[in-house]
Amino acid sequence: MSVADKVMELAKRRGFFWISAELYGGVSGFLDFGPLGKLLKRKIEEKWRYWFVLKNQEFVVEIETPVITPYKVFEASGHVGHFTDYMVECLKCGRKFRADHVIEEQTGLSGLEGLSEEQLTSIITERNVKCPECGGQLGTVKKFNLLFQTTIGPYSENVGFARPEAAQGMFTTFNRVYNVMRNKLPLGIAQIGKVMRNEISPRQGPIRLREFTIMELELFYDPQEPSCHVLDKNEVLRLVPEDSVAKKDLTPLEVTVEEALRKRLVACEWLAYFMVLAQKFVQELGIPWDKQMFVAKLPQERAHYATQVYDQVVKLEKWGWIEVSGHAFRTDYDLRGHMASSGEDLRVYKQFQSEVEVEEVEVRPLVDAIKEDYETDASAIINALKMMPGERVLEEIKSKGFFEMGGYRIYPKHVSFEKVKKNVKGRKFIPFVAEPSFGAERLVYASMEYAYREKDGRVILSFPPDIAPIEAVVLPLVNRDGLPEKAREIYGMLSFRGLVVEYDDSGSIGRRYARADEVGVPLAITVDYQTLRDDTVTVRDRDTWKQVRVRIEKLPEIVEVYIKRRELKEPLKKLFE
C-alpha cells in the first residue's frame, strides 16, 4: 500500500476529506472536507494569509468577489477565447488531439483561436490534415469549454461563468481598491475563494478537482519602477529555468535572487519576491526544501495572459512532481483587456515633482478600419487604444503581428503611431501585475503526506504544530478519583481561551495517545494523581513522546506559544529538549 493510499484511507476514516455526494455514488473532482480537514485547511489558509497578506499589510489587502461572473468579464480576460479546447479524434487509431495544434503543425496556419468547430473541421478537410500518429483520417472537431456556464437569473439569456481563477475579480475591481488604498503603488490585492474548472476527467483524488480553493494575490506596480522594496536578493531560489525545461533537463539550479534577476531567469523582482515567500510558506507546511522547486513553463504551455510562469512543484510519492502554485508575470494584459472591453480608463496617474518634457509614442486609432472590423465595439476599442502605452503596442505588433487587448486583435491597419514631445505634470500608465496563485487542497494533501509517519505500527501525523488541526488533547490518566473532573476543568479553560482542544477519556491512556497522534495533535495534557496534590500536569510531545510537568495556570500560554511557534519558540523549546 502506497503512502498516498494510506493517507487517503486515513483522510476518509478520521474525517479529513472524502469524495463528495457519496450517498449517490460520488462524483470525481469534488471533495467534502470533514471536521479535521476543514480545520487543517483553515490553518493553511491562515498561514498563507500571514505570509502573503499580513506580512506586507502596508500595501497588501484581502478582498472577496463573487464566484459567478458575467460573460463579459471572461470575454475581456481572454478566457472565452482561450479556455476552450478543440479536440479531434483520429477515426483510425482513436487518438485524440488538440485540433488547433494539429492544424498549426501541419499547415503552418496560426491564430486559430477565434474559429468555431465547423470552421476547424472544414480546414482539416480542405487542407487534408491527417492524424499525426498514424496518418489516419480525422473526425469532426468537438469543443471542450472548461468554464462552468450558467445563466444569471431564471429564464434568462444572460450567460455567466463560475470563475476559473479569482484574479479577474481583482482586476475588475482594481480601480476601486486602488482608490480606497489612497492611490498608491505597489498595491497587492489578495483573495482566498472557490474557483471552478470543468475538467474533462479529473483523477488523482484531491489533486485535480473541478471545484477548489485558490489563494491568489495580484501585485500591481509601476512598470517604470519595477524594483521590489521588500526583496532580499541574497535569498536562494531553487528553480528550473525555461531553457533547461526546453532541453528536458529538470535539475533545479540553486541561485540567489540577485543572480536569477541578473541572468533574466525570473522576469521581475516582484515575481522573485513571491517565489521566495512561496518557498518559505511551503516549507512551513512541512515540505522540505529539496522536495520542492520552481519549473518554468514553456511559451506554448503558458496561460494566455502570462509572459512568464513558474510552477512551484512538490514531490509527491504517488503522483510525482505536482504543481501547488503558479507564479505568473501577467504584465498589463488583464487591465488592458478590461479597458478595451469596458471602455473605462483603468490607468493610474502619477504626478511629477515639476513639469517635464517627455517624448513618447502615441497610438492613433484608425477609426474607419476599426469600425469596419469591430462595428458596435468600435468606440470602446478606439477609446482604449488611445490610452494604451504606445511603445508596448508598437513592440507587440512588431513581434507578434498584432496587439491583443481583451479578445480584440489590433493589426497594423487599425493604428498609426506618432512620436510626440510634450510638457507634462505627470504620467498615466497601466500597472504591471505579478501573481502568485496557490491551490489550497493540494497543499492540504501534500502537508498530510509529508506529515505521515509510522512508528511501532502506529500512525503519526507530524504536522508542524501551527497547522495541526487539533491543538491539544486533555486526558485524565484514569477515570476515577476525581481525575476526569479535573481534566474537564482544564479542557474548559483551554477551550475558553479559543484553542482547538479535545477531551478524551475512552480506553487506556496509551490508546488515547495513539488516537491523538494519528490526527497529529501536537500536545497531550495528562491529569494524574500529582495534579490533585500540586496543580501540575504533564505535557507530552507528539513526536518525541517526551513529557514535562507544568503548572496548570501556565498551561494556556504554553500551549498557545507552542502551537503558534513563530518567533516565540524559545520558552517552549526548552520543554522538549
Added chain:
RNA sequence: GCGGCCGUAGUCUAGCCUGGACUAGGACGGCAGCCUGCCACGCUGCGGACCCGGGUUCAAAUCCCGGCGGCCGCACCA
C-alpha cells in the same frame, strides 16, 4: 470519451470462478460498561455492509444486461 481492472459495515477484507446451509465471516476502529498509576492491556456487551435497476433461476453478494461511481492507461489539465 475510449480501453483495462474494480464496487461487501467507519476502514481493510473473506465469500463470487463452481448460485443453495450466508441468519454474509474476520480484523481494526466506534459506542456502553468493567478494569487501568503513562504509550493501541484485558474482559463483557452493543450497533454496523453485499453501488443502483432489470433479467435468468425454485433460489443471486455470486451468473447475464443496463446504469452509476472509482482506480489505472490514452487524451485533457489554460
